[in-house]
Amino acid sequence: QSALTQPASVSGSPGQSITISCTGTSSDVGNYNVVSWYQQHPGTAPKLMIYEVSKRPSGVSNRFSGSKSGNTASLTILGLQAEDEADYYCCSYRGRDASVVFGGGTKLTVL
């Protein structure tokens, strides 16, 4: 069982928008702005899409955005494209033991 809770799957049609949630506790997501999101296509290494809750690395499309409210972080993808179909993982610093925890992952299907 993962420390952070994500929906197992989400789906949307091309052009639509989707949001993936990531729920933690006050020991991780709720009290630290060290939340990141990764995209992983089958057979490849994860790719950093969002860091420090809402910052985008250079080269990542501005269709991807991140936010946080309380113990829940969210990843929003605007204007879905076929290439967005992948697994998405959230990640947070956890203060009680100075470690890093991941969500269980969300499979995004572009219909």
Next chain:
Amino acid sequence: QVQLLQSGAEVKKPGASVKVSCKASGYTFARYYLYWVRQAPGQGLEWMGLINTRGGGANVPQKFEDRVTMTSDTSTSTVFLEVSSLRSEDTAVYYCARGQNPNMAVTGDYDYWGQGTPVTVSS
């Protein structure tokens, strides 16, 4: 360009040890922390800890601290992950990754990843 090149696939028997390497290039090795993350087949990502490439110290979560050793060789810009007393649950792809903020040790922000090293534990 920044690259993290990992060693090849391994097959080990239960109870054995495995040592995976990750050779960094394209940047100043000792400036950034390096991390290890594993992924069991069909499962999510799991954080295994970090290595301080400046001083060689490691930070390993309690779950792994009695079986995992992380080391660093600045002369070859390479870090190593050794896992001992292997069991079937250790079957996974092991990734090394670079922390994008050189001033932050414990973080989940990794901008470059190795290609992954599959480790299979089977009798």
